[in-house]
Amino acid sequence: MEVIHWCWVVVGVVMGWCWYKSIKNKAKEEGSGVPRGNPGWPVIGETIDFIASGWSSRPVSFMEKRKSRYGKVFKTNILGKPVIVSTDPEVNKVVLQNIGNIFIPAYPQTITEILGESSILQMNGSLQKRVHALLGGFLRSPQLKARITRDIERYVKLTLDSWKDQHIVYVQDEVRKITFDVLVRVLVSITPGEDLNFMKREFAEVIKGLICLPIKFPGTRLYKSLKAKERLLKLVRRIVEERKAAMDRGDHETLKGPPNDAVDVLLRDTGDSAETSRLSLDFISSNMIEMMIPGEETLPTAMTLAVKFLSDCPVALNQLMEENMELKKGKALSGEDYAWTDYMCLPFTQNVINETLRMANIINAVWRKAVKDVKIKDYLIPKGWGVMASFISIHMDEENYEDPYQFNPWRWEKAASVNNNNSYTPFGGGQRLCPGLELSKLEISIFLHHLVTTYRWVAKTDDVVHFPTVKMRKKLPITVTPLPPL
Numbered sequence: 001m002e003v004i005h006w007c008w009v010v011v012g013v014v015m016g017w018c019w020y021k022s023i024k025n026k027a028k029e030e031g032s033g034v035p036r037g038n039p040g041w042p043v044i045g046e047t048i049d050f051i052a053s054g055w056s057s058r059p060v061s062f063m064e065k066r067k068s069r070y071g072k073v074f075k076t077n078i079l080g081k082p083v084i085v086s087t088d089p090e091v092n093k094v095v096l097q098n099i100g101n102i103f104i105p106a107y108p109q110t111i112t113e114i115l116g117e118s119s120i121l122q123m124n125g126s127l128q129k130r131v132h133a134l135l136g137g138f139l140r141s142p143q144l145k146a147r148i149t150r151d152i153e154r155y156v157k158l159t160l161d162s163w164k165d166q167h168i169v170y171v172q173d174e175v176r177k178i179t180f181d182v183l184v185r186v187l188v189s190i191t192p193g194e195d196l197n198f199m200k201r202e203f204a205e206v207i208k209g210l211i212c213l214p215i216k217f218p219g220t221r222l223y224k225s226l227k228a229k230e231r232l233l234k235l236v237r238r239i240v241e242e243r244k245a246a247m248d249r250g251d252h253e254t255l256k257g258p259p260n261d262a263v264d265v266l267l268r269d270t271g272d273s274a275e276t277s278r279l280s281l282d283f284i285s286s287n288m289i290e291m292m293i294p295g296e297e298t299l300p301t302a303m304t305l306a307v308k309f310l311s312d313c314p315v316a317l318n319q320l321m322e323e324n325m326e327l328k329k330g331k332a333l334s335g336e337d338y339a340w341t342d343y344m345c346l347p348f349t350q351n352v353i354n355e356t357l358r359m360a361n362i363i364n365a366v367w368r369k370a371v372k373d374v375k376i377k378d379y380l381i382p383k384g385w386g387v388m389a390s391f392i393s394i395h396m397d398e399e400n401y402e403d404p405y406q407f408n409p410w411r412w413e414k415a416a417s418v419n420n421n422n423s424y425t426p427f428g429g430g431q432r433l434c435p436g437l438e439l440s441k442l443e444i445s446i447f448l449h450h451l452v453t454t455y456r457w458v459a460k461t462d463d464v465v466h467f468p469t470v471k472m473r474k475k476l477p478i479t480v481t482p483l484p485p486l
């Protein structure tokens with residue numbers, strides 16, 4: 001009884017202290033330009049409401065409620081931290097451009113642990129810019145796109161072929177087979193076989209720990225994921241060492257011609273001044289694994305949701321099929337191989353992809369922390385505060401998109417340039433604009449082309465869940481019927 005009594009006293013004191021602090025802070029913030037908002041309950045803040053809206057069918061409801069009360073930029077307290085949430089395209093642009101390096105990435109603790117300090121996703125300053133430029137330059141290069149198109153076609157056809165014998169196809173699982181193989185090919189050139197299977201298994205373990213309790217001792221989820229990352233690192237380190245040894249021997253293939261993969265790109269870079277030297281083998285090896293993390297979940301989700309939205313919109317599916325059939329017939333007549341540009345030149349297909357990425361909101365926001373006080377428009381973001389630049393609330397805002405919950409690929413026929421639009425940021429922007437943007441669009445285009453020219457399908461009822469990550473509740477089951485050959 002005595003113990004319970006003291007527990008209540010402690011809880012009372014903690015709550016009272018938090019309440020006192022919040023009143024004090026409120027008084028300090030009023031008139032300072034800190035956006036208006038509600039810090040919520042002591043300790044938990046507004047976390048419960050935030051998570052509940054993520055579970056609901058309308059994940060923007062958390063933002064919408066506060067936006068109507070406080071304006072497009074508001075303060076809250078979620079996941080144990082004071083955060084300023086921006087649903088304003090202009091404020092988001094400033095956060096993403098990050099001129100003056102005011103904002104640093106601020107991921108939840110488990111993601112930080114798994115990524116490690118030297119990951120491109122957590123680095124700041126000149127090293128991040130250097131690695132980003134190297135990687136982006138490689139992934140955007142026409143040489144890579146030409147070569148990887150053949151690999152993507154092969155993996156897509158293999159996967160689609162296997163659907164003929166399946167009673168029910170779970171799209172979400174199937175597309176992952178394509179995207180992981182392509183990703184590993186692009187980063188470290190591992191082709192299907194034992195090493196790739198090992199990577200698949202271990203990587204699946206790694207990502208399970210991204211969102212879990214931040215407790216690290218034998219048996220916990222986070223611990224198991226970190227151990228799996230160590231095992232993966234051993235394999236990748238061996239590949240990187242072998243490649244380096246070949247370079248040191250003067251092996252022609254590893255030194256001349258366009259780089260084969262991201263390992264080549266980073267190994268070849270010598271740095272450009274006395275301050276920047278070669279990247280270490282440890283740095284390159286661990287970054288190869290860490291770079292798989294943003295690529296692994298996003299792309300298969302985009303492909304799955306494209307299939308979902310098309311299943312629900314037969315008119316769009318029909319137009320997509322007609323456009324792609326025309327290309328297929330042209331290729332059959334000429335007997336030519338597809339060039340990567342053939343896939344990217346289909347206007348309606350690109351509109352379908354843009355619209356899918358707008359609605360799918362796979363990375364629905366980016367999280368940053370301000371390293372000093374900063375004023376954007378009339379808002380003050382105090383040093384040490386988190387900033388959540390929300391993409392989903394901009395993509396689903398009637399001010400920016402008419403009838404935003406409607407899958408409408410035709411809206412992109414009229415839209416201004418997709419690449420120069422603050423209200424459309426599925427790949428982020430500024431310094432950290434996704435280096436995998438063009439590769440992703442190419443991969444989705446190839447997948448859609450072969451899918452709609454090979455099969456008709458019927459999707460079973462399923463819906464999109466938004467928390468903790470975007471996915472289909474039942475993995476999107478479909479039944480397929482092969483189309484007659486041309």
Ligand code: HEM
Pocket residue numbers: 105120121122128132139183186291294295296298299302362363366367425426427428429431432433434435436437439440
């Ligand atoms: C539909 C697919 C994809 C979407 C929607 C997507 C989205 C994003 C977004 C929003 C960011 C910015 C994160 C931030 O600002 O903190 C980002 C960064 C990044 N993405 Fe992607 N991504 C996709 C595919 C890929 C692929 C396939 C790769 C790998 C080949 C990749 C590699 C990266 C990397 C390395 C970064 C970090 C860049 C940096 O911080 O400098 N992404 N992605």
